[in-house]
Amino acid sequence: MTPTSDSVIHMPEDVWVEYVKGLLKAELKRRDISYRELAERLTEMGIPESERNIANKISRGGFTAAFLIQCMAAIGCDIIRLDNIPQLTK
Secondary structure, three states, X not given: OOOOHHHHOOOOHHHHHHHHHHHXXXXXXXXXXXXXXXXHHHHXXXXXXXXXXXXXXXHHOOOOHHHXXXXXXXXXXXXXXXXXXXXXXX
């Protein structure tokens, strides 16, 4: 079921943070890419990041949309599916 704007607009911030964090972690796992390899790929793109810094950002879910897109580009993820966004019961 595709979420409607009414069903996702009422989600608390922490639910969004967990969703996006899980999205990035799942894409890394799907491609068998470690934080170290991600750091190397980002650095090659001119975005210097350490393995530890990436682990901290992902662990706390505190990263920007730009960082998410940079990571997705670095791992070769061209499509991000949003059809499984968690929905809350109203």
